[in-house]
Structures are given as C-alpha cells and as structure tokens.
Amino acid sequence: MKTYTDLNTPARLLLGAGPSTVHPRVLKAMSHPLVGHLDPQFLVVMNEVQELLRYVFETENQLTIPVSGTGSASMEASICNFIEPGDEIIIGVNGYFSERLCDMAERYGGVVRRLDKPWGDVFSREEIEAELKKKPAKILALVHAETSTGAMQPIDGMGELAHQYGALFLIDCVTSLGGVPVKMDERGVDIAYSGTQKCLSCPPGLGPLSIGERAREVLHHRKSKVKNWYLDLTLVEHYWGDTRTYHHTAPISMNFGLREALRLVQEEGLENRFRRHQENAEILWAGLEEIGITPLVPLAHRLPSLTTVRVPEGVNEAEIRKQLLQEYNIEIAGGLGALAGKVWRIGLMGYSSRKENICTLLGALRNLLS
Numbered sequence: 001m002k003t004y005t006d007l008n009t010p011a012r013l014l015l016g017a018g019p020s021t022v023h024p025r026v027l028k029a030m031s032h033p034l035v036g037h038l039d040p041q042f043l044v045v046m047n048e049v050q051e052l053l054r055y056v057f058e059t060e061n062q063l064t065i066p067v068s069g070t071g072s073a074s075m076e077a078s079i080c081n082f083i084e085p086g087d088e089i090i091i092g093v094n095g096y097f098s099e100r101l102c103d104m105a106e107r108y109g110g111v112v113r114r115l116d117k118p119w120g121d122v123f124s125r126e127e128i129e130a131e132l133k134k135k136p137a138k139i140l141a142l143v144h145a146e147t148s149t150g151a152m153q154p155i156d157g158m159g160e161l162a163h164q165y166g167a168l169f170l171i172d173c174v175t176s177l178g179g180v181p182v183k184m185d186e187r188g189v190d191i192a193y194s195g196t197q198k199c200l201s202c203p204p205g206l207g208p209l210s211i212g213e214r215a216r217e218v219l220h221h222r223k224s225k226v227k228n229w230y231l232d233l234t235l236v237e238h239y240w241g242d243t244r245t246y247h248h249t250a251p252i253s254m255n256f257g258l259r260e261a262l263r264l265v266q267e268e269g270l271e272n273r274f275r276r277h278q279e280n281a282e283i284l285w286a287g288l289e290e291i292g293i294t295p296l297v298p299l300a301h302r303l304p305s306l307t308t309v310r311v312p313e314g315v316n317e318a319e320i321r322k323q324l325l326q327e328y329n330i331e332i333a334g335g336l337g338a339l340a341g342k343v344w345r346i347g348l349m350g351y352s353s354r355k356e357n358i359c360t361l362l363g364a365l366r367n368l369l370s
C-alpha cells in the first residue's frame with residue numbers, strides 16, 4: 001500500500017496572476033469549527049458577508065452575494081442569468097478573459113458582437129458608442145482589469161453610455177475588486193462579478209457578484225428559465241435573501257474566510273487600500289526599469305494589481321520562473337495566448353502588495369538575470 005506524508009507544500013510568496021498570498025487571519029477564520037448552513041449564527045455571517053461585499057463594490061445593490069464557485073462561476077452567473085437565446089451582447093475583446101465571456105455567452109445562445117482590439121489595449125468611449133449606435137444590444141460587457149495583459153479598462157461614464165442605448169453594463173472586476181476602485185453605483189454598473197483569490201487575498205472558491213435593480217428587473221422578466229440550475233439567481237436570491245430557502249449548501253468555511261478578508265479591507269479602508277496598491281506598483285515599476293525590464297502596457301492604462309512585463313531579449317522565460325520558484329520560493333506567472341513565452345505577469349494583489357515582497361522579487365530577479 002502506498003503511504004502518504006502529511007501535506008507538505010511550501011509557503012510560497014504568491015506574486016503571480018492569482019491566487020495571491022492569503023492573509024493569516026483569513027486562514028485562521030477558515031479553520032473555525034463548522035456550523036450548519038442554516039444555523040442562525042451562519043445566517044448572521046451571510047448577512048455580514050453581503051454587507052461587507054456592498055462596501056467593497058461601493059454599491060447599495062440588495063442582490064450582492066458570493067457565488068459558490070470561483071471567479072468563473074460568478075462570470076457564468078453574470079451571463080447565464082441575463083442572456084437568453086438570440087439576445088445580443090457587445091463584448092470588448094482585448095485579452096483572455098473577454099474571450100471566455102464570448103464563449104460563455106455563445107453557449108447560452110447569445111449573439112456576440114465582438115469589439116476586437118490587440119491584447120493590452122483598452123476601448124475608448126467613442127469606440128464603444130459607435131458599436132452601441134449600430135443596433136440595440138441587451139448587454140455591454142467589458143473586463144475592467146484584464147489579468148492576461150495588465151491593462152485597466154477605463155469605465156467612467158460607460159454605464160451611462162450603455163443605458164443611453166438601452167443596454168445593461170456588465171464588468172469583470174476579478175482583478176480590481178479590493179485593489180482598484182470599482183465604484184459600481186457611481187459608474188452605473190448593472191452586473192459586476194469578481195473572485196476571492198485576487199485583491200481580496202482569500203483562497204479561491206467564491207465569486208463575489210452584485211446585481212443592480214435594472215438588471216434584476218431584466219432577470220425577473222425572462223421569457224425562459226435560466227439554463228443553469230446551480231447558478232440560477234432567481235433561486236439563489238431566496239437562499240441569500242429573506243426566506244433563506246435551501247438551494248445548495250454554501251461553502252461555509254470559505255464564507256468564514258471571505259468575511260475575514262472583507263473585514264481586513266474595511267479595517268484598512270478602501271481609499272488606503274487603493275493607494276497602497278498604486279504606490280507599491282509604482283515602486284515595482286521603477287525597480288523593474290532599473291534592471292532593464294519594461295512593462296508592456298503604457299502608464300496611462302496600466303493596472304496596479306497586475307503588471308505584465310516583456311521578457312528581456314535572450315532570456316529563457318520559463319527557466320527564470322522555474323528558478324524563482326525553486327530557489328527563491330516566489331511564484332510569478334507567464335503569458336497566456338499570444339503573449340505566452342514573451343511576458344511575465346507579476347501580481348501585487350491584496351496581502352501580496354507589500355514593499356518587502358517587491359524587494360524580495362527584485363533582488364531575486366537581479367541575481368537570476370545577472
């Protein structure tokens with residue numbers, strides 16, 4: 001019989017594209033003894049998680065919940081609940097995750113109107129408006145923080161624009177929530193989804209999702225049943241809402257963890273947290289330039305939580321990442337799709353965004369590249 005050792009994975013410094021390093025307080029909260037998923041004490045936890053999520057999304061939306069599943073589950077919930085066969089959706093495609101949105105929308109019978117741009121670019125108001133003008137669309141979808149490229153899509157005014165043409169405004173804020181201002185209500189976002197393992201520094205496993213009243217109306221007036229039972233918000237909203245009708249068993253320990261992660265965000269304060277992410281990113285960018293490594297994305301729309309850099313000429317991309325992991329215990333990410341082999345992706349998300357981590361990484365890179 002094969003025997004198995006105690007779990008002995010190392011304590012890595014996670015500076016890749018997610019997951020980020022989990023705060024010790026979150027790990028501790030997750031080891032609390034379990035209560036039942038309908039225990040009155042767990043219902044209190046559920047309420048608090050929803051309140052705290054509204055705080056980080058900066059929204060009043062009643063339907064603000066952690067979807068059971070990773071970011072892709074909340075992404076799929078954002079699509080399957082609002083797209084019915086034949087519905088038109090405009091998707092700004094400039095990276096890996098917008099491609100995934102197209103794939104999901106098509107699977108639910110959506111008619112995808114792609115707006116294509118090279119990876120790393122972002123869309124202007126004019127480009128979006130030109131497409132909205134052509135003919136009505138049900139949804140305009142943009143990726144706020146594109147983790148595959150390190151570009152931050154400006155979304156100010158985009159909600160208003162979408163509404164002007166009768167569309168709902170949907171954003172992917174997986175790599176921005178808790179690290180970069182999302183300001184859901186102020187920006188007129190109707191549907192926003194995220195994940196726990198990026199700037200919230202919780203393990204992967206829940207997908208924060210917030211649905212505005214305009215979108216909720218659309219949901220309640222669907223012609224057909226949502227084609228995905230597990231993610232059907234018309235059912236899930238009763239579990240998280242007033243009646244607490246059992247739908248599925250919430251991942252209780254994950255919710256303990258998320259509650260603590262969100263409490264940490266609140267303790268720090270959103271503005272302080274955004275400033276920390278921005279300042280630390282600037283320190284990283286300056287340090288990288290010093291050792292001859294240049295970011296891919298221009299400063300004007302560069303994301304602070306994830307930096308994509310060009311691999312210097314003559315350097316073996318995968319080999320350096322392997323050495324970083326084996327010799328320095330640091331994880332960074334390689335490129336996806338067209339950028340594979342050409343870039344590294346360095347995440348400074350949540351608890352990972354600290355000066356000592358930047359020094360450690362820069363020191364290691366300096367040694368490995370010299």
Ligand SMILES: *Cc1c(COP(=O)(O)O)cnc(C)c1O
Nearest residue numbers: 070071072097145147174175195
């Ligand atoms: C990580 C990520 C996702 C998917 O989240 P998973 O937790 O991997 O399912 C979606 N969109 C963006 C922008 C991401 O960075």
